[in-house]
Amino acid sequence: MEKQPILRIQGxxxxxxxxxxxxxxxxxxxxxxxIYGFIGHNGAGKSTTIRAVVGVLDFTEGEIFxxxxxxxxxxxxxxxxxAYIPDNPDLYENLTGIQYLNFIADVFRIDEKKRESNIKEYxxxxxxxxxxxxxxxxxxxxxxQKLAIISALIxxxxxxxxxxxxxxxxxxxxFILKQIxxxxxxxxxxxxxxxxxxxxxxxxxxxxxIIKQGKIIDSGAMGDVVGNQxxxxxxxxxxxxxx
Amino acid sequence: xxxxxxxxxKNLLLSTSQLNQYRHANDKKKRGRIIGNMIAYVLMFLxxxxxxxxxxxxxxxxxxxxxxPVTCALTIALIAFVLTxxxxxxxxxxxxxxxxxxxxxxxxxTVAGCKFLYMYVKSMGWYVGLSLSMLIGYxxxxxxxxIVYPLWILLSLFLPVIPMLLASLLGFLITKISAGFRKTNIxxxxxxxxxxxxxxxxxxxxxxxxxKDKLDDILMSAKDTMNNLADVYPPAAWxxxxxxxxxxxGILLLVGITVVCFEVLFLLVGRSYREINSKLESHAVxxxxxxxxxxxxSVVSAIAFKExxxxxxxxxxxxxxxxxxxLVVIMGVAAFFVDLDKVIGIVMKNAxxxxxxxxxSITLIVYFMVGMVxxxxxxxxxxGKNYWIIQSLPIDKKTLYKxxxxxxxxxTIPFMLFATLCICISAKAPxxxxxxxxxxxxxxxLFSTCFGCVCGIKHIKPEWxxxxxxxxxxxxxxxxxxPNMFAGMALIVISVFLGTKIDQNLIIGAMILLVSAxxxxxxxxxxxxxxxxxxxxx
Numbered sequence: 056m057e058k059q060p061i062l063r064i065q066g067x068x069x070x071x072x073x074x075x076x077x078x079x080x081x082x083x084x085x086x087x088x089x090i091y092g093f094i095g096h097n098g099a100g101k102s103t104t105i106r107a108v109v110g111v112l113d114f115t116e117g118e119i120f121x122x123x124x125x126x127x128x129x130x131x132x133x134x135x136x137x138a139y140i141p142d143n144p145d146l147y148e149n150l151t152g153i154q155y156l157n158f159i160a161d162v163f164r165i166d167e168k169k170r171e172s173n174i175k176e177y178x179x180x181x182x183x184x185x186x187x188x189x190x191x192x193x194x195x196x197x198x199x200q201k202l203a204i205i206s207a208l209i210x211x212x213x214x215x216x217x218x219x220x221x222x223x224x225x226x227x228x229x230f231i232l233k234q235i236x237x238x239x240x241x242x243x244x245x246x247x248x249x250x251x252x253x254x255x256x257x258x259x260x261x262x263x264x265i266i267k268q269g270k271i272i273d274s275g276a277m278g279d280v281v282g283n284q285x286x287x288x289x290x291x292x293x294x295x296x297x298x
Numbered sequence: 299x300x301x302x303x304x305x306x307x308k309n310l311l312l313s314t315s316q317l318n319q320y321r322h323a324n325d326k327k328k329r330g331r332i333i334g335n336m337i338a339y340v341l342m343f344l345x346x347x348x349x350x351x352x353x354x355x356x357x358x359x360x361x362x363x364x365x366x367p368v369t370c371a372l373t374i375a376l377i378a379f380v381l382t383x384x385x386x387x388x389x390x391x392x393x394x395x396x397x398x399x400x401x402x403x404x405x406x407x408t409v410a411g412c413k414f415l416y417m418y419v420k421s422m423g424w425y426v427g428l429s430l431s432m433l434i435g436y437x438x439x440x441x442x443x444x445i446v447y448p449l450w451i452l453l454s455l456f457l458p459v460i461p462m463l464l465a466s467l468l469g470f471l472i473t474k475i476s477a478g479f480r481k482t483n484i485x486x487x488x489x490x491x492x493x494x495x496x497x498x499x500x501x502x503x504x505x506x507x508x509x510k511d512k513l514d515d516i517l518m519s520a521k522d523t524m525n526n527l528a529d530v531y532p533p534a535a536w537x538x539x540x541x542x543x544x545x546x547x548g549i550l551l552l553v554g555i556t557v558v559c560f561e562v563l564f565l566l567v568g569r570s571y572r573e574i575n576s577k578l579e580s581h582a583v584x585x586x587x588x589x590x591x592x593x594x595x596s597v598v599s600a601i602a603f604k605e606x607x608x609x610x611x612x613x614x615x616x617x618x619x620x621x622x623x624x625l626v627v628i629m630g631v632a633a634f635f636v637d638l639d640k641v642i643g644i645v646m647k648n649a650x651x652x653x654x655x656x657x658x659s660i661t662l663i664v665y666f667m668v669g670m671v672x673x674x675x676x677x678x679x680x681x682g683k684n685y686w687i688i689q690s691l692p693i694d695k696k697t698l699y700k701x702x703x704x705x706x707x708x709x710t711i712p713f714m715l716f717a718t719l720c721i722c723i724s725a726k727a728p729x730x731x732x733x734x735x736x737x738x739x740x741x742x743x744l745f746s747t748c749f750g751c752v753c754g755i756k757h758i759k760p761e762w763x764x765x766x767x768x769x770x771x772x773x774x775x776x777x778x779x780x781p782n783m784f785a786g787m788a789l790i791v792i793s794v795f796l797g798t799k800i801d802q803n804l805i806i807g808a809m810i811l812l813v814s815a816x817x818x819x820x821x822x823x824x825x826x827x828x829x830x831x832x833x834x835x836x
Contacts, residue, residue, distance in 0.1 A: 075582035109401040113576035139401035145394045147313035161305045
């Protein structure tokens with residue numbers, strides 16, 4: 056399958072009101088089929104970048120394109136093909152799981168048959184079908200995370216953007232998520248996600264970017280970035296070098 | 299295919315629907331609480347209906363039933379404007395699901411517009427209730443044609459929209475300006491207070507300029523006042539023309555201008571919506587902290603301090619909790635610059651009531667402003683998602699609520715004493731009366747704090763979507779506020795009446811005893827509620 060750029064970040068810069076740069080000239084490209092890991096210390100600029108990609112935060116300079124559309128100028132076209140899961144998803148606590156999924160399906164205009172089969176497929180995989188009739192407020196953190204993942208998958212996005220997706224997931228759910236990522240990316244979807252779990256990133260991702268104090272200090276194919284070392288070793292090395 | 303605005307609005311309403319929670323909650327306790335809240339709302343609604351009908355009967359008896367449509371429109375407009383101004387920040391900006399909604403294929407103006415419509419629909423019942431009750435009163439005395447009834451109800455739906463849009467525009471501008479500052483909350487609060495206070499002055503200026511009358515004349519003539527105010531606020535006149543004279547232009551203007559204002563405002567808001575929220579939500583993390591000697595506090599003081607920080611971290615909380623305090627400070631200072639005898643003459647319409655007879659009501663008037671928000675600081679509901687912190691700490695409920703109540707006392711007593719003292723000095727009240735008035739102020743604060751705490755515990759709701767639900771719209775607030783307000787008004791009337799017959803100090807003394815007993819009862823109730831669920835938080 057020919058690879059197409061799904062996400063292009065070009066010179067993205069975010070300056071806070073106080074003049075401090077949260078992201079400084081970030082440039083990277085995620086192509087169809089890529090599972091792209093985005094790693095860095097707390098406060099390095101991962102979440103700020105991710106929130107700008109999904110159209111939640113404004114940015115100062117640069118451009119972000121999703122499937123060829125500018126996030127700034129054509130946000131609706133970008134959002135239509137993107138799914139976002141924040142690190143701590145704030146779902147509507149007083150809706151039931153199924154009410155929330157139907158809301159997302161309505162927003163993405165998914166027809167009844169397709170939504171039914173997609174919801175069933177992923178809810179069964181993550182083993183929360185029986186809990187879908189309960190209020191989200193009664194869910195555990197992991198269940199909420201699973202629900203957020205299902206809501207991201209049911210509209211079959213071209214790009215999935217995830218902020219720390221494995222936090223709170225039980226080992227089986229984490230395994231299923233990784234499996235789904237692989238399956239979807241084989242069919243042309245792209246995944247861009249941040250994580251602190253370097254082992255997972257190393258095994259799962261074909262590409263990686265390391266961000267420090269808002270700047271990308273290393274990026275590219277996983278093999279090129281890590282060489283003979285582990286991702287953990289490379290990460291710690293570059294963090295120490297720069298400081 | 300369903301419209302996305304409708305999908306979002308429907309979902310926002312469903313996500314806070316008590317009925318939906320009742321249908322799907324498995325917890326019996328929670329279901330019971332929901333029913334309790336619903337009963338409280340129904341009672342409040344009936345109370346509102348009675349108030350509206352009662353007011354109209356008053357107008358009917360005075361032969362001024364014609365002004366009811368204008369009065370209805372102006373009352374709804376005023377309430378809608380003030381309440382929306384305080385709520386805009388929490389509803390349109392900084393809501394917790396902002397990230398989720400903005401990452402979905404919604405345009406910014408759709409999100410902002412739906413949030414406004416949600417705010418409108420949530421409060422619409424109260425406005426329609428008020429309107430309906432006035433329609434009943436109007437129907438009894440004016441005996442209008444049958445068509446007036448559906449027309450009145452239909453147009454009532456539009457009455458709160460324009461003032462809500464105006465308040466939202468102001469709120470939007472305030473948020474846009476304050477978003478550029480590091481201390482956003484403080485700037486926002488100062489601007490909201492400044493706008494609200496200046497509106498008070500504008501109101502007096504308008505009355506002065508438009509009517510070229512004296513204040514006492516205006517008070518004597520409600521009809522002129524209402525008609526002149528309707529000239530200043532045309533939607534009230536449109537409504538009145540529509541229901542009294544079936545004016546097609548009135549109907550078209552009210553509906554048309556409402557729709558146009560909505561579209562224009564949200565086109566404007568939508569353009570800078572993401573920019574404002576980005577500024578509000580993203581700030582550089584300061585890395586300048588240096589570890590030095592830390593201050594030790596008692597557990598109760600630590601909880602009170604935590605509550606203080608919680609307050610300064612939320613514009614909605616701060617404006618709600620501090621607005622009365624700002625007003626009483628202004629009132630206290632103003633007392634030195636106005637001729638109290640003249641004010642009494644105007645308000646009492648030159649009835650044979652002396653300043654001395656009004657001494658017992660000084661503290662009650664101050665309490666009216668200070669004591670009406672005693673549910674905010676004390677309610678456990680505001681802990682929201684952070685409730686676990688308190689739950690997991692080795693703090694018993696009594697200590698927790700003592701801390702919260704202590705903070706509320708810090709927040710009310712100094713202002714109560716300041717304003718009462720200023721007015722007493724200005725009114726040249728004797729020393730004994732002043733001391734007793736101050737004492738009454740303290741016990742009133744104690745009572746409001748304890749009663750507010752009872753309401754907060756009994757109607758706890760930590761699983762809110764927006765903190766405004768707790769601060770402004772919860773059952774706890776309604777149950778605290780309305781009886782307190784009407785009891786306060788009744789006490790003022792009774793104390794003025796008794797003041798004409800009995801020594802003022804005796805009246806104040808009796809009130810001190812009565813309020814102290816109520817405060818003790820309320821405090822006892824708080825302690826019993828704490829014991830009821832064990833020594834640890836449940």
